[in-house]
Amino acid sequence: MSLQMVRKLMEVLMGNLGVKPDDSKIDALIGFKMVNMNFYPTCPNPELTIGVGRHSDMGALTVLVQDGIGGLYVKLEEDIEDVGKKGEWMEIPPVQGALVINIGDTLQIISNGKYKSAEHRVGTTSTKSRVSIPIFTMPNPTEKIKPLPQLAERDGGARFREVVFQDYMSNFFNNAHEGKKSLQFAQV
Numbered sequence: 001m002s003l004q005m006v007r008k009l010m011e012v013l014m015g016n017l018g019v020k021p022d023d024s025k026i027d028a029l030i031g032f033k034m035v036n037m038n039f040y041p042t043c044p045n046p047e048l049t050i051g052v053g054r055h056s057d058m059g060a061l062t063v064l065v066q067d068g069i070g071g072l073y074v075k076l077e078e079d080i081e082d083v084g085k086k087g088e089w090m091e092i093p094p095v096q097g098a099l100v101i102n103i104g105d106t107l108q109i110i111s112n113g114k115y116k117s118a119e120h121r122v123g124t125t126s127t128k129s130r131v132s133i134p135i136f137t138m139p140n141p142t143e144k145i146k147p148l149p150q151l152a153e154r155d156g157g158a159r160f161r162e163v164v165f166q167d168y169m170s171n172f173f174n175n176a177h178e179g180k181k182s183l184q185f186a187q188v
């Protein structure tokens with residue numbers, strides 16, 4: 001997936017909220033990219049071992065390539081028929097050729113909470129090792145992020161304060177991950 005497609009996706013997601021940030025704003029929100037390569041070796045005691053603890057990603061959108069092993073779980077934000085109840089963990093089954101797109105904290109902040117960042121975790125298995133490659137698109141470190149003014153106005157107030165992304169990132173990396181606690185840094 002090219003950055004072009006992530007930009008398009010951002011435009012669609014913003015369009016659904018009835019806002020149209022200009023191209024330079026969108027580019028500033030996704031302009032900083034990082035690729036991780038995760039290897040989860042087989043684990044003799046998967047029930048005692050965490051692959052990645054529960055967290056949300058800090059950027060705008062994460063594009064994730066996973067192999068065929070599985071082990072990525074996302075927490076349901078609300079009841080979904082035939083899928084599960086709010087608060088339950090749902091495995092995101094690997095689908096050949098498919099990418100997983102995660103919403104990150106930045107998108108939650110700029111949408112004034114309309115989009116929720118996905119809380120997720122990774123489990124391990126005793127029989128197969130796993131590889132995943134997330135591509136994180138994030139705001140430029142000097143970018144100030146806050147709810148888009150049009151949305152804050154419509155909602156009768158901003159639910160998040162303005163933060164410089166660099167500071168958000170420091171807070172994210174300097175504290176142990178505990179679900180979506182990272183977002184509290186930007187809460188008003």
Ligand SMILES: O=C(O)CCC(=O)C(=O)O
Nearest residue numbers: 036038052072122132134
């Ligand atoms: O391995 C995965 O599927 C996800 C990894 C992850 O959540 C992360 O690197 O932020």
Ligand SMILES: [Fe+2]
Nearest residue numbers: 055056057120
């Ligand atoms: Fe993640």
